[in-house]
Amino acid sequence: MADAENNTHKPPRWSLNGMTALVTGGTRGIGHAIVEELCGFGATVHTCSRNQTELDRCLTKWRSEGFLVSGSVCDVSSQPHREKLIQEVTSLFNGKLNIYVNNVGVNYRKPTIEYNAEDYSQMMAVNLDSAYHLCQLAYPLLKASGMGSIVFISSIAGVVSVGTGSVYAACKAAINQLTKYMACEWAKDNIRSNCVVPATTNTPLVEHVRFFLPNSYFIGVSCFPFDCKKFKDRFTFLSFLFYVFAMHIF
Secondary structure (H helix, E strand, C coil): CHHHHHHCCCCCCCCCCCCEEEECCCCCHHHHHHHHHHHHCCCEEEEEECCHHHHHHHHHHHHHCCCCEEEEECCCCCHHHHHHHHHHHHHHCCCCCCEEEECCCCCCCCCHHHCCHHHHHHHHHHHHHHHHHHHHHHHHHHHHHCCEEEEEECCHHHCCCCCCCHHHHHHHHHHHHHHHHHHHHCHHHCEEEEEECCCCEECCCCCCCCCCCCCHHHHHHHHCCEEHHHHHHHCHHHHHCCCHHHCCCC
């Protein structure tokens, strides 16, 4: 009986109340779904976008729903922008950050021989350089929280060939390996690092192309892509990684 009474005083198992989070690229696609998922479970979230109008529209909607959310304009390919973003997060969250979701990404699907130096540099800057640098900048905040968690949004393209987009694939493969190294290196500081590897997702990043794969094994994947309008209902698995009972998942 005593145990039953004690259990009634435990906080809700599925709650992120009191947690602070940074989600890059949170006004569209997967990032948008993640912001809504985290806010829905009670987290206080800061996100960023390159587009002020788009950001303002999302913030207005979210706040009307009672979400604790803020945002700033940031081009993550720019080092000064990244530094300013973390300065803002530091000020907003009093130097502590529980959750960092590295979501932002860009992809230009071309045959390998058609990429030019500008394509390569831009994709590396957005997909890999920003992820690496923002983790470095966020490290003191994650450590100060006493229970930090990083989740990278990678891609199946970083694991197997999907026919096009070799530069994007290289970036995502690097993200997968970075996740493993950081999980080992920062575990002593109570910072966990995990990676989510989705297949094709109906987002603005891919809506302008008809995604197809020559490998028959993946045709089923391309024919039944995730729908981001419903994706937030399927994204509890990501939120799971931020709960106390997932603290041993690296």
